[in-house]
Amino acid sequence: MVTQHSPRAVEAPRPLIGISACSQHTEGEHPIFTFGEKYTRAVSEGAQGIAVAIPALGNGVPLDQLVQRLDGILLTGSPSNIEPHHYRDAGSEPGTAHDPKRDATTLPLIWAAVAAGVPILGICRGFQEMNVALGGTLYQKLHTTGRFQEHRENKNAPLAERYSHGHTIRIIPGGSLARIWDRPEPVYVNSLHEQGIRALAPGLQVEAVAEDGLVEAFSLTGAPAFTLAVQWHPEWQWHPGHAVGEFPFYRALLGAFGKACAIRQRARDRARGAVGA
Numbered sequence: 604m605v606t607q608h609s610p611r612a613v614e615a616p617r618p619l620i621g622i623s624a625c626s627q628h629t630e631g632e633h634p635i636f637t638f639g640e641k642y643t644r645a646v647s648e649g650a651q652g653i654a655v656a657i658p659a660l661g662n663g664v665p666l667d668q669l670v671q672r673l674d675g676i677l678l679t680g681s682p683s684n685i686e687p688h689h690y691r692d693a694g695s696e697p698g699t700a701h702d703p704k705r706d707a708t709t710l711p712l713i714w715a716a717v718a719a720g721v722p723i724l725g726i727c728r729g730f731q732e733m734n735v736a737l738g739g740t741l742y743q744k745l746h747t748t749g750r751f752q753e754h755r756e757n758k759n760a761p762l763a764e765r766y767s768h769g770h771t772i773r774i775i776p777g778g779s780l781a782r783i784w785d786r787p788e789p790v791y792v793n794s795l796h797e798q799g800i801r802a803l804a805p806g807l808q809v810e811a812v813a814e815d816g817l818v819e820a821f822s823l824t825g826a827p828a829f830t831l832a833v834q835w836h837p838e839w840q841w842h843p844g845h846a847v848g849e850f851p852f853y854r855a856l857l858g859a860f861g862k863a864c865a866i867r868q869r870a871r872d873r874a875r876g877a878v879g880a
């Protein structure tokens with residue numbers, strides 16, 4: 604008997620995409636792991652994947668086993684910041700938000716994922732994590748350097764305004780990002796971060812810069828799979844409950860990531876078939 608809860612018609616297998624979680628506390632004393640619905644929808648609708656959580660368990664996640672089962676990893680943004688000892692910098696100011704459990708998970712995860720050829724898309728904190736994991740450093744407060752325009756959000760503005768407006772970027776011709784988005788008109792991105800790249804990690808290649816020269820996107824040279832990170836928030840396109848408008852550039856980014864994940868998923872399926880044969 605077919606009911607409203609019966610599984611839908613069989614559809615083509617979708618890639619399994621892990622989403623990095625933050626650790627937080629609810630009002631009580633129950634620590635929880637979280638990530639936003641917009642990231643989940645970006646994975647399921649934008650990248651056509653199946654979203655699964657990567658909890659911030661640090662050593663409790665057997666990373667080598669995890670990456671063998673995943674077809675892609677999306678490293679989310681977060682209000683928290685990477686602890687500066689991870690990039691050999693002095694301590695942060697009191698009151699700075701940190702998430703050591705997330706650091707202990709994502710930084711080694713990035714190495715494991717690159718080594719296993721898992722496609723990665725890093726967003727904002729995730730972009731900063733990729734740079735730090737691979738040996739780069741960050742400015743803790745861009746606005747105090749006197750070298751950059753304002754990259755922080757206006758917290759008094761409505762959410763839609765904060766995530767729709769920002770600044771333009773220049774996409775480096777001939778790079779991986781230019782292959783995803785090769786249009787002559789200026790590209791606008793949103794901008795909601797206080798920290799930014801100071802020294803780019805060895806092996807990373809700049810894919811886009813802001814007007815002030817700040818690195819806004821990079822890829823990993825010679826990576827076996829799609830390994831791209833952006834300082835802005837393409838997942839805004841999939842923010843629920845808002846008329847967010849259309850951002851074809853953001854759709855193209857998630858689409859390219861999804862295609863890379865689908866390629867890995869087919870390769871993993873073939874390998875499993877070969878083992879089972």
Ligand SMILES: N[C@@H](CCC(=O)NCCCC(=O)O)C(=O)O
Pocket residue numbers: 639679680681682683684726727728729795796797798799836
């Ligand atoms: N804390 C870092 C990274 C900023 C960031 O990822 N913001 C995301 C906010 C919440 C979200 O939209 O997911 C910095 O300030 O540089």
